[in-house]
Amino acid sequence: MKNYIKTDEWSIVEEGFDPHLNKISESIFSLGNGHMGQRANFEEAYSGETLQGNYVAGVYYPDKTRVGWWKNGYPEYFAKVLNAANWVGIDVVINGEQLDLAKCKVIAFKRTLNMQHGYLERAFTAQLANGNQVNVNAKRFCSIVDEEAAAIRYAITPLNFSGEIKFTAFIDGDVSNADANYDEKFWDHVYHQVSGNDNYLTLKTRKTNFEVCTGSRFAVTQGGKALAVEAKGFEKEKYTASSFVTSATQGQETVVYKYACNVSSQNYEPQQLLAACKSVIERVAAKGFETMLAEQADAWLKKWAESDIVITGDASAQQGIRFNIFQLSQTYSGKDARLNIGPKGFTGEKYGGSTYWDTEAYCVPFYLATAPQQVTKNLLIYRYKQLDKAIENAAKLGFDKGAALYPMVTMNGEECHNEWEITFEEIHRNGAIAYAIFNYIRYTGDKDYLNDYGLEVLIGITRFWKQRVNWSNAKKQYVMLGVTGPNEYENNINNNWYTSTLATWCMEYTIEALAYVKANDADKYQTLLGRLNFNEAEETATWQHIISNMYYGEDKELGIYLQQDNFLDKEIIHVKDLPAASRPLNQKWSWDRILRSCFIKQADVLQGFYFFKDKFDTDTLRRNYNFYEPLTVHESSLSPCIHAILASRLGLEEDAYNFYLRTSRLDLDDYNNDTEDGLHITSMAGTWMSVVEGFAGMHVADDTLKFEPFLPGKWQSFSFNIGFRQNMLNVKIVANGVHIVNVSGGDITVNIFGKDVIIMAGAEAFAAQ
Structure with a gap:
């Protein structure tokens, strides 16, 4: 765990420059606006360790899956978000020497993420090898007012010399992904243009043929006055730049303003991209940096008015929750139903930037309560529009008659996960999508969603569950074999309680939804049943038989539900009794050893208790919590928040608070030693849940908003x-x-x-x- 971020209620502050922490900071100080985002890479050159990342929402590449074997139904590719053209670049050469913090003596350094107003500021004093000392102040933001635009103010002041400074404002599209197979690059050059202070570069992705036009314009002031410079253009494949040289006087500040834009073929015809990009640049450059920054501050204040959580008496907890809310708000705006939320958002490449069940299980509650209703509705419509692909995915695995299996990982509805035990077996994601429909309607009261979209999805999912179970002559019940539950430290297990519980709940809810739509929109109901070739009496009777005869593992002596049939055959050891040198297991133990152990990655049985609060009494929850939590290593970012909520329900206030701190500061303190490859955006929604659904005890039942709160002991x-x-x-x-x-x-x-x-x-x- 790292502790180098300073405690501040509205800002994330790093003082002093440690190159070994730079990649972590690049993640923590990332910016975005729902349309695009970028890691906190420096504007000037940096030859030290870095993970470059600039991303445009919805742009991806189907990278070939690399495995040494192949099975029928295995995904052919692993989709990944692409590192796009670097638009932040401003190369600085001082009296012939390049400014590079990896080669300079860094005298002072401070980086600040201003969450209240939505910008990143970096200030440092550096001494170059030639003895020249400079102060630099760089401020930038991705605009949430002009979502295709961003702006930079880069100011440099000579401290002990007067001389010559050469600035090169560039757009570099010759980029790659750190996780690319064989160092393959994914962008092809289409068009470039350099004209004075303007640069434009259009690239096209291989295979998927997305086109993105990136543009920039710079302006210069010196001593507070506009400075006319004669820019020299330079261009090559995938790269454009404009350079100029200016005399710099000791103590005098020179400021380069850079306005940037990303437009993509998702929103424009390819032949319109350049004109659209130029139009945005003209508009924002005419506003100027200070006006754009003021608009940014006003827009963020409105966001905070909707979503802020104010904690008094605990500055660390306050900083943690605001950081999580800030990153969620700049990752997804909800304006475009074609987009979803990747587990790393715009902060890194891991998990491919794809959609997981995280969205439905963890993000939906946050957006339901803190954003207009349409935002969450668009998340659900995203899945509705991919229903045909879900049916195709199920067919590849041998399911038929309209059965739908939503992918574990996707960009366009196709499964693209590259681990068989998850692709084929972690099928509880289907249930999470159905639960999100239920949760949305329960919270908003928008039952018309069932008529227009929801029922069709529920039928497809329930048809899958019907075919996925089988009758056991030995048990005289239905069973579900060969699955992986949320605890990914067990694979290919039988009768995972959580998955089986979700399956029968889905059947029950689909039967209820059928009755509702039939009673409230009979014409639409009949049209839908005809289109789906749905035999109401026959199919619902089969579902009801499964509901009534489903097998659930249980140990009556312990009073717990079994995570899977053979769980109690394992040697039961509590996490507290593990040597510290064994943690984290996923980095210290062989996979074979993990799979045979009793240790749990994240809430599994307890995930079901979180979803279905009203189905189980407190004593049953307590017995299962007391058994499973001590076995849980919380090596998933999604784990602490669920345990915080359940601990709150049980009155375990110390447990609840400690789990909250872990989830809220997971990335700020680098709990799992993995922040350098990006933030855990979807688990950040769980931080909000920990406070609102945990400490405040908020839930909806019988169309009523309910609260059963308590105040953590350290909070006023x-x-x-x-x-x-x-x-x-x-x-x-x-x-x-x-x-x-x-x-x-x-x-x-x-x-x-x-x-x-x-x-x-x-x-x-x-x-x-």
């Missing part, structure tokens, strides 16, 4: 805003109870500590704990 109070069914509530938990202010125009009934409370429009209610 915490508060947040919640959007619920066109209402906005401000919730504040204090030592003796909870205050809820209804800032909406209508009355609302909420349930606090088990009692219904009517809160009039504009009024406040208080409930004592």
Whole structure:
């Protein structure tokens, strides 16, 4: 665990430059706006260890899967988000020597991510080998007002000399991915143009044929006044640049403003890209950096008004939750139903930037409560539009009659995961997608979603479950064989309780959804059944038989559900009794040893208790928590948040708080020693869940928003805003109870500590704990 980030409630601050931490910082200080993003790579040259990353949403490459064997149904490629053209580059040469912090003496260094206003600032003093000392202040942001644009203010001041500085503002498209097979590059050159202070470069991806035009324009001031410079253009394949030389006087600041833009063929015809890029550059350059920055600050303040969590009395916890909310907000805007949320967002290449079940299980609750309803709806429509591909994916594995298996990993609906035990067996992702439909409707009340989109998806998923189970003559029940549950430290197991529970719940919910649509839109119902060749009586009778006769592993003596049939055959050792040298297991143990052990990567049985709160009493939860949590190594970023919520339900306040700290500061403190390859964006939504669903005990039941809160011992109070069914509530938990202010125009009934409370429009209610 690292502890070099300074504690600040609204900023992420790094003081001093340690090159060994640079890749971690490049992740932590990443920027994005839902359309594009980039790691915190330096503007000037850096020859030290770095992971370059600039990304354009939705642009990917189907990299050939590399395996030494092949099985029928195996994905042919692993989709990956592409490192796109580097637009931040400003090369600096001072009196003939290149500015490079890997070769300079760094006298002072400070990097600040201003989360309140949405920008990154870096200030340093460096001494070059020739003895020249300079101060540099670089500020940049990806605009959430002009989502195709970004801007940089790069200021340099000579401290002990006067001389000549050469600046080269460039766009470099000759880039590669760190995880590319055989160092293959994925972009082909299409077009470039250099004209004075403007640079434009259009690239096309191989195979997928996405085209992206990246443009930039620079302007210069010296001593606070505009400076006309004569730029010299330079161009080659996949690279354009404009250079100029200026005299620099000791103590005088020279500022280079760089305006940049990325437009893609997802939103424009290829022949329109250059004109579109130029139009954006013209517009933002006319505004100027300071105006753009002010607009950025205003837009972020509006975002924070919707989504902020305010914690008093614990600055570290406050910083952690705001960092997580900030990264979520700049990763996904919800404006485009073709886009989804990669586990690393715009901060790294790992996991390919693809869609996982993380979105439905972890991100949906955050966006439901903190964003307009359409944002979450677009996440669901993303899956609806890929239903045909899910049916194709199931067919490749031998399923038929409209059975749908959504992919574990995808960009376009096709499965593209490259590990067989997950591709074929981790099928609980189907259930997470169905649960997200249920969760969306439960929270918003938008039951029409079933008529328009949801029911068709549910039928496809339930048809899959029907074929995936089989009747066991030995047990005289239905069983589900050869699966991998959320605990990926077990593969090819039988009767994973969580997967089986999800499967029958999906069947039950689909039967309910059929009845609802039939009663409320009979014409659409009949049309859908005809198109799907759905025999209502026959199919629902089969589902009901499976529901009534499903096998679930259970140990009645321990009072627990079995994670899988043979779990208790393992040697049961608690994590606390493992030698420290064995952790993390995934880096220290062989895979064979892990698979045979009792150790659990993340919530598995307990994931089911999180989803289905109202199905199990507290004693049952307690027995299962007390058995499984001590065996859990939490080596998935998705694990601590679920345990924080369940610990909160059980009144285990210390456990809940410790799990919250781990999830909220997972990347800031590099808990798992893997932040350098990108942040854990989807688990950041779990941080929000830990506070709102955990400490505040918020959930929805019987169409009512309910709260069962407690205040962590180290906090004086915490508060947040919640959007619920066109209402906005401000919730504040204090030592003796909870205050809820209804800032909406209508009355609302909420349930606090088990009692219904009517809160009039504009009024406040208080409930004592």
